[in-house]
Amino acid sequence: MTIDLGVPGAGELGETVGVLRDWQSDEAPMQLHPGDVGWFCRSGAARTAAALRTWRRGGRILAVGLLDGGRLLRLATAPDARRDEELARRIAADITAPERGVLPAGRVNVEAPAGSLVQELLAGSGWLLDEPWTPLRRDLSEPVPEPAVRIEVVGPERAAVRAAVQRASFDGSTFTEEHWHAMASGVAYRDARCLLAYDDEGAAVAVVTVWSAGPGRPGLIEPMGVHREHRGRGHGTAVTVAAAAALRELGSSGALVCTPSANRAAVATYRAAGFRPCPAVNDRYRQG
The missing domain is CATH 3.40.630.30 (Gcn5-related N-acetyltransferase (GNAT))
Known part of the structure; x- marks a missing residue:
C-alpha cells in the first residue's frame, strides 16, 4: 500500500x-x-x-x-x-x-x-x-507538594486576566481573551487546564496551561510564563509545581516540558520544580 x-x-x-x-x-x-x-x-x-x-x-x-x-x-x-x-x-x-x-x-x-x-x-x-533544546520530565507517581502561591483554575470569567498575564510574560505576545475562548473550545482542551498564580497582595503573577494525553500517559506544559514585573520571586517554580499537581489529578504518568537550552533561567525554574533534564534535542534546518 x-x-x-x-x-x-x-x-x-x-x-x-x-x-x-x-x-x-x-x-x-x-x-x-x-x-x-x-x-x-x-x-x-x-x-x-x-x-x-x-x-x-x-x-x-x-x-x-x-x-x-x-x-x-x-x-x-x-x-x-x-x-x-x-x-x-x-x-x-x-x-x-x-x-x-x-x-x-x-x-x-x-x-x-x-x-x-x-x-x-x-x-x-x-x-x-x-x-539545542532541553526536554525535562517529572515523574508523577508520587503526590506533588502544595505550591507556595494561591492557584486558580481559569474559567471563561477569568479569560481576560489569563490573557493579560500571557502578554506580560512573553515579549511580542498577541494572546487575547478571544484566543483563550477559541483554545478552550478546541477538541484537545477537554484534557487541559489553565492555572493562574497570585501573590500575597492578590496580583496575578504567573500562568500555565497543562495538557493531559489521557491516564497513564505523560502530559505537557505549554506554555508557562511569569509576569515581567513579578520575576525573581519564585513564582515560576510555584506555578510549575501547581502544573505538575494538575496533571497528576488528570491521571498523567508524568509531566513534560521543553525549553531552549540557552534559556538557563527557564531550565533552572523547571529543575527547582522537580523536573529532570533529559539529553538535549535539536531541530534540523535547511537553508533553502
Whole structure:
C-alpha cells in the first residue's frame, strides 16, 4: 500500500488529536504532543486543521506534522513506524519539495523525534542541526507538594486576566481573551487546564496551561510564563509545581516540558520544580 499525504479538515481534528494521545508514553522520545495542537487551537479550528499534515497507509495515520509559524514542521510518528523506511523516505521527500505543500522554499526547520529514521535521512541529505533544546520530565507517581502561591483554575470569567498575564510574560505576545475562548473550545482542551498564580497582595503573577494525553500517559506544559514585573520571586517554580499537581489529578504518568537550552533561567525554574533534564534535542534546518 502507498503512503498518502493529507490535510485533515476541521472535522478530523478529533481523530488527529486522538492518535497523538495514543502515541505518547514515558518511554517515547519528545515529539509532537496533543497539547501542542491544543495550544495552536487558539487560532481556531479551521486554521489549526490547515496547519496539520498526516501521512497514512491503508487509512491508518502513521505520522502527524504541525506547521508551526509557517517554517517549522513539528513531527510525531506511531511508535511502530519510527524506523519505517517507506514512511521516512516519503516524509523526507514531501518536506524537501515546496510544491507538495508541507514546507515552503527558503530556510525551514523540522523537529523530528530523536532516533527516528527521518532524522537520519535529513542529516544524510545536508540538513544541519539548529540550536539545542532541553526536554525535562517529572515523574508523577508520587503526590506533588502544595505550591507556595494561591492557584486558580481559569474559567471563561477569568479569560481576560489569563490573557493579560500571557502578554506580560512573553515579549511580542498577541494572546487575547478571544484566543483563550477559541483554545478552550478546541477538541484537545477537554484534557487541559489553565492555572493562574497570585501573590500575597492578590496580583496575578504567573500562568500555565497543562495538557493531559489521557491516564497513564505523560502530559505537557505549554506554555508557562511569569509576569515581567513579578520575576525573581519564585513564582515560576510555584506555578510549575501547581502544573505538575494538575496533571497528576488528570491521571498523567508524568509531566513534560521543553525549553531552549540557552534559556538557563527557564531550565533552572523547571529543575527547582522537580523536573529532570533529559539529553538535549535539536531541530534540523535547511537553508533553502
